[in-house]
Amino acid sequence: MPNNKRRLPAVDEDEVSQPVEELENEGYGDDVNDDDNDVKLLFTQEAPEFSESFVEPLEKEVARASELPAAVKSKLVNDMLRYFILKGLGKEFIEKKKAVDDVMGEYKKEKIASVILDEATKKLKALYGWSVMQVPNFMQGSIPTKFKGRMYIVNNPEGDEEGDQADLLHRRFDSGQNGLLIFLLMVIYNKGVIRSDTRNVLKWCSEEVLYKAMNDVDGTISSEPKRGGGSEIFGLNSDVESLIARFVDQDYLIKDKVKVDDDSSGVHYTLGPRSALEVGRKQLVYLTANILGEQEPDPTMLLELDEESDEEEEE
Structure with a gap:
């Protein structure tokens, strides 16, 4: 797994407004292939697994962050955004504590990390269509403890129009x-x-x-x-x-x-x-049915997954 130890420079608002074009020349991954038939890593015909988003920052954390100079706060958010981008391009998982340690530096003691993570996450979604997702609910308690708390940068499962830039980045795979x-x-x-x-x-x-x-x-x-x-x-x-x-x-x-x-x-x-x-499992059910020449998969299999998803969202 890539271990990117590159120093994360501060970036201005204008610098991250068109990040895809900037990254084109930085040598991340393979060259982009603009062929319309290029196979993408993400399959979005069927919904992936449900995962809860970040917990909203507490009001006192927001208040503390508002006391920082605007330029300082903007730098921290953009540095966290760049950290997310590098992790996403490297297909690396994110650990919250390590992200805070790597990006916040001396400002970690201000106890505003949740605010910076939240704003960087929203900016990532707005600029790229990428989301920061936690381990899916149905896996909680069923996989090794080392996965607890891991997060992943994934293409926007909701297919918002902002997804074009993320789609371009996701084409960097064989x-x-x-x-x-x-x-x-x-x-x-x-x-x-x-x-x-x-x-x-x-x-x-x-x-x-x-x-x-x-x-x-x-x-x-x-x-x-x-x-x-x-x-x-x-x-x-x-x-x-x-x-x-x-x-x-x-x-x-x-x-x-x-x-x-x-x-x-x-x-x-x-x-x-x-x-x-x-x-997601539903996608695999549909793909299997397609390969077997079936127009629709076994409805009982889909019903089981739908009921599971409803229970997870209620929890």
Whole structure:
């Protein structure tokens, strides 16, 4: 996972008003491909998973922030905005404490971090259509504790008109690798099994099942993992093992190892928070139905997900 230690310079209002054009020349990711047929990372035909937004700052925090010189407050907001952009482009998760430590500096003691985070989040949405999202509700308490408190920069799931700039940024990813990711998510969701230690909401799939499924579709992919990395797969510009490791680093997948009594590796995978936020289980249900040639997916599967979402929003 990228570890960007670049110093975050202050930026003026005019500097962030057209951030996409500025970033074009800074060498983030691959070159932008303006082909209208370019495959995007985000799939928005169906709603992704529900996630609560940031908690609004307290009135006393807003009052303290208002006492700062306007130029100082503006600098902090824009520095946090740039921090979000860098994390988004690097597909890195965000930890609130680290974000505050990295950006606020000496102003951390003013106890106005929630105000700066809130304003930077709203500005990110207004300028790019990007949202700062927490781990989806249905995953809470079902995934390893290291994910607690993580947040992600995702394209606007509501499809607002401001999404054009974010869409341009999201084109900086290889479509073949995106296709592999979606295939893995579909295999996990359709062939995975519920584990009793995850509140009966997550489906886990063994790596043996994943590799067999990939081999069934493309015989050049080994039916079992090559420890240490295998051969580069045509069209993916990488070997499968490295790509899966990257998906784990970026929280698209969660990897876990359990004790087993047979010859299997005990390595299991499930959907990660970023996949839930950018793709969602409903999307996977529809994609599976499309591949199987069905006009509509099983309505009982959709009903279960809709009922789950209603319960989450009520909570």
